[in-house]
């Protein structure tokens with residue numbers, strides 16, 4: 001994953017700014033911090049990049065999911081539509097909010113579709129938590145229209161698609177609020193960290209209070225600040241924000257490099273009639289973190305991956321992954337958790353224990369994702385293509 005591939009001088013410099021004063025806390029202490037406000041600066045740059053008014057950093061992408069739901073007033077008994085294919089964090093956040101996750105199929109965009117969302121809307125549907133998977137976008141314009149028509153809140157989980165856009169408009173700006181993650185595996189990493197962005201002052205106000213025990217961040221005496229709501233602590237430290245800030249400034253380079261390499265690989269794949277590329281509604285706006293493609297059946301897919309294993313080529317086969325696809329979430333299907341969840345008192349419209357999603361299975365079982373490395377050289381790219389070529393040849397010969 002690219003962020004950590006580029007860790008260097010810039011990150012060290014931002015960290016040293018903080019270590020020189022020892023002010024690791026993001027608020028107050030103006031006299032001692034020598035002008036360094038890493039969280040505030042990162043928030044300002046992140047908001048400006050998206051052309052929205054507000055960003056608020058958190059401890060993780062997962063807490064940013066929690067925060068987005070809370071700021072939108074989503075809680076006990078509300079239904080939230082989520083995809084079958086997603087890192088599990090947003091689903092956990094819905095459960096922790098006391099709300100009900102309602103699963104909808106993905107299509108060949110690897111994201112929710114208008115028809116899959118429509119199929120599970122009920123009078124209790126409060127929001128769609130749309131996840132832009134593996135660096136690229138859902139049919140975001142049509143989904144945003146649907147939500148508007150139906151009076152449903154749209155939350156974009158853009159944790160995997162920082163820098164991506166649809167028709168020139170950044171992902172994360174189509175919904176009421178969007179979620180980012182800066183964990184160790186994301187394109188921009190802070191070690192651990194996350195953010196929400198929004199153009200809505202009301203959402204931002206509640207989010208910044210909820211994420212800090214209700215603090216209103218007025219004046220210079222924290223203990224004397226008024227508190228309008230009960231909150232929690234999702235505060236990022238200045239050290240993490242410092243790393244994230246340096247990394248974020250490398251985003252334009254990462255995007256350019258990944259896009260160039262990915263387009264060469266896609267051209268290479270287009271020589272194979274047995275391979276279909278992921279449907280990306282706006283290919284120019286792809287953040288190009290993964291090369292995603294479909295084979296013709298699960299059997300051929302597994303044959304190809306056997307070749308990748310033998311060749312030592314890195315890939316993700318999400319269908320078997322325990323954290324990204326509903327099929328393998330037995331803990332969720334039986335609501336196993338550390339303590340009783342509010343959903344135990346509710347009546348979800350879906351029976352999780354027996355839920356079956358053949359539409360998603362059909363797509364996921366044939367999907368291969370190859371991560372794009374930002375530091376690949378031309379020689380590295382040639383090796384990747386050679387390894388693929390050899391795996392394809394073996395697999396396609398065996399299957400025909």
Ligand SMILES: *Cc1c(COP(=O)(O)O)cnc(C)c1O
Nearest residue numbers: 060061062087089159160181183
């Ligand atoms: C990584 C990720 C998260 C959670 O981020 P953390 O910072 O690891 O908590 C949430 N949603 C999606 C789609 C992710 O990929």
